[in-house]
Each structure stands twice: as C-alpha cells, then as structure tokens.
Amino acid sequence: VKTIAIVGVGLIGGSFALALRKAGFKGKIIGVSSPSTVEKALACGVIDEALPLAQAAAAADLVYLSQPISRILATLDVLETDALITDAGSTKAVICERAGKLKRGRFVGGHPMAGKESRGVEQADADLFRGRPYVLTSREPQLETWIERFGARLVLLDPAEHDRQVAFVSHLPQLLSTTLASVLAGKEQVAGPAAADLTRLALSPYDIWRDIFATNAEPIDAALSAFIARLEEVRGHLRASDMEALFSQAAASARALRGK
Amino acid sequence: VKTIAIVGVGLIGGSFALALRKAGFKGKIIGVSSPSTVEKALACGVIDEALPLAQAAAAADLVYLSQPISRILATLDVLETDALITDAGSTKAVICERAGKLKRGRFVGGHPMAGKESRGVEQADADLFRGRPYVLTSREPQLETWIERFGARLVLLDPAEHDRQVAFVSHLPQLLSTTLASVLAGKEQVAGPAAADLTRLALSPYDIWRDIFATNAEPIDAALSAFIARLEEVRGHLRASDMEALFSQAAASARALRGK
Numbered sequence: 001v002k003t004i005a006i007v008g009v010g011l012i013g014g015s016f017a018l019a020l021r022k023a024g025f026k027g028k029i030i031g032v033s034s035p036s037t038v039e040k041a042l043a044c045g046v047i048d049e050a051l052p053l054a055q056a057a058a059a060a061d062l063v064y065l066s067q068p069i070s071r072i073l074a075t076l077d078v079l080e081t082d083a084l085i086t087d088a089g090s091t092k093a094v095i096c097e098r099a100g101k102l103k104r105g106r107f108v109g110g111h112p113m114a115g116k117e118s119r120g121v122e123q124a125d126a127d128l129f130r131g132r133p134y135v136l137t138s139r140e141p142q143l144e145t146w147i148e149r150f151g152a153r154l155v156l157l158d159p160a161e162h163d164r165q166v167a168f169v170s171h172l173p174q175l176l177s178t179t180l181a182s183v184l185a186g187k188e189q190v191a192g193p194a195a196a197d198l199t200r201l202a203l204s205p206y207d208i209w210r211d212i213f214a215t216n217a218e219p220i221d222a223a224l225s226a227f228i229a230r231l232e233e234v235r236g237h238l239r240a241s242d243m244e245a246l247f248s249q250a251a252a253s254a255r256a257l258r259g260k
Numbered sequence: 261v262k263t264i265a266i267v268g269v270g271l272i273g274g275s276f277a278l279a280l281r282k283a284g285f286k287g288k289i290i291g292v293s294s295p296s297t298v299e300k301a302l303a304c305g306v307i308d309e310a311l312p313l314a315q316a317a318a319a320a321d322l323v324y325l326s327q328p329i330s331r332i333l334a335t336l337d338v339l340e341t342d343a344l345i346t347d348a349g350s351t352k353a354v355i356c357e358r359a360g361k362l363k364r365g366r367f368v369g370g371h372p373m374a375g376k377e378s379r380g381v382e383q384a385d386a387d388l389f390r391g392r393p394y395v396l397t398s399r400e401p402q403l404e405t406w407i408e409r410f411g412a413r414l415v416l417l418d419p420a421e422h423d424r425q426v427a428f429v430s431h432l433p434q435l436l437s438t439t440l441a442s443v444l445a446g447k448e449q450v451a452g453p454a455a456a457d458l459t460r461l462a463l464s465p466y467d468i469w470r471d472i473f474a475t476n477a478e479p480i481d482a483a484l485s486a487f488i489a490r491l492e493e494v495r496g497h498l499r500a501s502d503m504e505a506l507f508s509q510a511a512a513s514a515r516a517l518r519g520k
Contacts, residue, residue: 113452133450169451173458179491181510188516190393191429192373198433202514206507217498224495231439235484238477247466250441254462256448
C-alpha cells in the first residue's frame, strides 16, 4: 500500500491515520472531509493532502470509510476505485450489502471497537485501537497486518453475527442507560453514584444512534427481548434466595467483560 | 451530646466517627463491633473505647446503628437506652416500623447516600458524606446540625417515600447492571467500554443486597415495572423518529443526576 484515502477524518479516521504512521506506514495519506475538518487535519499533521472523493479514490490503493453509517452508504453509492476498501461503521450487514453492489474494487467490512467521549480529529490518537477488538467481516492479510501492528485484537465475524453481538454488548447498554435516565427524570433528590454511573451513556448525542437503530433494528429488538425476559425473571425472584446465584453469575460475567 | 455509641464500625460507622471529630465533636466515641473490627477501629483512632451493646447504649446520649439492615433489626429488638437513636440502613420502612416498638429512647431513621467500592473501617473517611444527600425520616435538630457540619445535604423524607425513591435511583440501577451482566455472559468477544461501564455495579457483593431486597421488595417491583414499561415503549419506537426526543430528555436527566 502506497497511498491511503481516509474518507471522514474524525476521531476514528484521524486515529487510523496516526496509528498507520506509528506502525511505520511511509506512503501518502489523503483526507476527504469537509473544508473545516480538512483544515484541522492538515494542521494537526494527521493527513498529508486533501482531495475530493473521486480524485482521492482514484489515487488510493486503500480507501478507509470512517464516516457515520448513512454517509458511508451514500459514499458506496458513488465510489469508483480499484483499491481495497474497508470501513469503520458500527453496524455491518447493511453496509456490506450495499458494498456488494460496487462495480469495482474489493470491500472488507471493518469495525474497530474503540472510541472516546469527545469526537473530532483533534481527539485522534495513535493508540486508540490498542488492546481493543477490531472486527473484520472476512480475512484480508493487508488489513490484518496493520491491525496487528496497531496492537488491536483481530476478530473475524460475518456481518449478521457482528450485528447480533454489538446489539447485545453495545446497543443494549446504550438503550438501558437512556431508558433509565428517562425513568429517573425528576427523581434526582436522593440519587447517588449508582444512578450517575448507569446514566453516563445517556449523555451520548443522538446523531450516531439514529443510523445504528435504522440499520440494526432487528438484532436490537432481539437483544431487548432477551433482556426484558431476564429482568422479568429477576422481578419474579426478588424475594427468593436464588438471587444469590444470579449475583455470582453476573459478577463473573462483569469480571470477564473487564478481561479479569 | 457527650457520648456517642456507634454500633457496627465499618465504612459508614467509622466515617461517621471521623466526620464528627472533624466537625468538632469533643466527647467520647464508643464502638460496638466484632473483636477484630474493634481492634482495627481502636488502632486507626476511629473510636475511643469498645464496649458490648448494653453498656455502650446505657452510657450514650446518641446511638448510631450502622450495621447491615438485618443486624439493625436484631439490635432494635434488644436495645435498651434513653438516648437519641438513629441508623444508616439503606431502606427505612421496615427499620422505622421495628423501632416503633422500642420501649425507651427516641428513634429517627437516617440514610447517608454515600459509599465506596471498598468497605471496612480502614476505608473510613471524614469527608464521605460531604456534598451527598443525607436522609432523615423526621426533623431532629441535633442530627441536622451534625449533617450540616459534615457538608452533607439534608433531605427529609418519610420512610415509605424514601424507600420508593431509592428503589428507583439505587436498587433499579443495581438490578439493571446485574441483569445486563448476566445476559452478556459469554458475549465478551467484541465488548467495549459501554458494556464495562454498565456492568460495574454487577461486581457488588450480594450480602448487602439480600437485606435490601427483603425489606424493599414492593417498591423495587414497582420501579422494575415502570422501567420495563418504558423499555417496551422504546422497543416499539426503535425505527421511529421520536427516539430523538427520548435521547434529549434522557440526556437532560443524566445531566441533572450529575448536578449539572
């Protein structure tokens, strides 16, 4: 790979560029973004050059789509390139299906499971992916090499399985936090750290979530059903002694989620 | 108040003792606890003296019950004192009802909304209550003065209303976190910070929660019902544009829970 085009130079796209540099990439990094973002990305040294999509795609061997999901879909509709193409969208089935209509180039879906509370290229971080899962929807040695050099953990999942898993580990927690914050409105009087802890995700802006709900509604619906069924069970056992077993099992799972 | 008996010298009881000293209390602080706890509390300078319950209660003008709920109930069954009595139990209706059977002394229920991840008198902290709500179930000038000097925020609530409010802001978040961790068991592969965030409370040990569930099952059941109903609504609106309104309302509530 000599030339990489990053389409959407925000937190993820910018971090991909910085991680590439840190991992030894010597080629050219072209950014495709709004004029104000491109200006910031050039000023931070995140990209070498800014071009419109058509020219960047024509010049690149690798095109990295790190826009919001709806923008990735719009880009795929007009993209013309012979390059390897990958993306960083939070859902995979709809994007991979749309990419199946590309007349040229080769597409491998991707999803780095990383983020920060603040967005924007100013927050870009060469170590954002380190120690975190990085999903690819199929094997692709070039991408796998970079993912390994970033210190990320490669996870191969087909698009539908990816979407089912993130519905549980990412979209369900968000909806629980948002719903809890909504239910607690006006009940702040005696709230302590537990309420603050569980409603932190509810501070997330809606704009990313609109696209996620629109492209992953069925798996999210299934995750919500599974959660509600378990919570109804818990409700039925409030006064029973087997709540202790639930607490032990849940604590073991919570430790596993922390890699302990 | 010249002499205070603290029954149960753990994180809360120990912090109450240290907060009293910091707020200028010059009298004697007697601890009632297991031999090993009493030894640590004396070594840390948290208490001045250790006595069995009957002698401590006879000597004190103020008795502070900071044991687990079931132990507070057992203490109330045998307590004989003419002192002012208060407690720090996480639910209030069952405790206040039991205290109504006291033949002597005057009882005012209390609940400092404060805690730490680690327990024990070694974690005691003179500033544990600072900036946090401190619930009393009725007015009591002596206690109100100390609460104010601790830098805590006095909240007056009758026992049933207290229990309804904590079912929402404290017991519901715990059960959501525990249930989520249980549902996510085996799904760690692509879990990110959202899952870790929402399952932190699931690491809590069960022993405190057994007493809370046993003494607050009805309000918790009502809070679970309200949450499940709202979550079912959310599920019905996944594909609808009014999710944006939910996100805004939830974010405003989440900010209010942080005092912003």
